[in-house]
Amino acid sequence: MTTSGLDGLGYKGKTIVMTGGASGLGEAAARILGDLGAIVHVADIAEPRVPYASFTSLDLSDFSGIRSACERLRDLGPIDFLFPVAGIPPHTFGPLHCMVVNYIGTRLFTEEMLPAVRDGGTVGLIASTAGRNWRDFLAEHLETLKIADPDRARAFFEANPEKLRDGYSPSKELLIVWAQQVAMPLAQEHRIRINTIAPCPIDTPFMATTAEATGMDFHNDYPHPLLGRMASAEEQAMSLLLLSSPLNASVTGATLFTDQGLAGGWLTGSLAPPNYRTRPS
Secondary structure (H helix, E strand, C coil): CCCCCCHHHCCCCCEEEEECCCCHHHHHHHHHHHHCCCEEEEEECCCCCCCCCEEEECCCCCHHHHHHHHHHHHHHCCEEEEEECCCCCCCCCCHHHHHHHHHHHHHHHHHHHHHHEEEEEEEEEECCHHHCCHHHHHHHHHHHHCCCCHHHHHHHHHHCHHHCCCCHHHHHHHHHHHHHHHHHHHHHHHCCEEEEEEECCECCHHHHHHHHHHCHHHHHHCCCCCCCCCECHHHHHHHHHHHHCHHHCCCCCCEEEECCCHHHHHHHCCCCHHHCCCCCC
């Protein structure tokens, strides 16, 4: 996918700090940002395969490690764009670890880095169509968000495993609700925007791991009504960067469903087997 003509997005010369830049959507975003002339600093559990300005080893399940890494990363400020986009499926290490990485660790990383984000900066997060039912659990999630200490949050889910469900869906629901909740104070105090995108399944190693766990029948029959295939990491990264760019200066606390229409189709009942287009026509 070419990045020609995208220089108007406003990333040239800007300082970016991101997690998840070593694979999948995050790697695609890091590559595109580099092509657009941004200064990209990556914090991840593995070293990126794309060009970067600096790399910091980071495990989002290690809260003390997050704090130490962020202490160093804050020196890179003022940061123009913060992209905490790392995430894992529940199948590798189980629902609790999934919740810790996708929500608790990501929230801690974001909160630790916010003091270094410049006034008028932007935070972009990755939710999922799996988080589309956040309204059904809103009261529960608002109570969970009150547990700001990450160790207490992990202990809460350890003591209440039924709240985890599969780990993945509630972690993404919580990101959506948290972004909405903090959008107002961030806007009023620092003009910082915070938004999420909610992708459909993406053709990445993440999805390959999911397919191994759920079975290929589920994987092959998953609906792709618009494209007739899974979206690529580059396509989803473009949506993240467009939403986060100055072109959307009035948008904050929003979730953009970049899901081929799946969430709306499920909500309205219009997504039926004849419209699935599970394979390219």
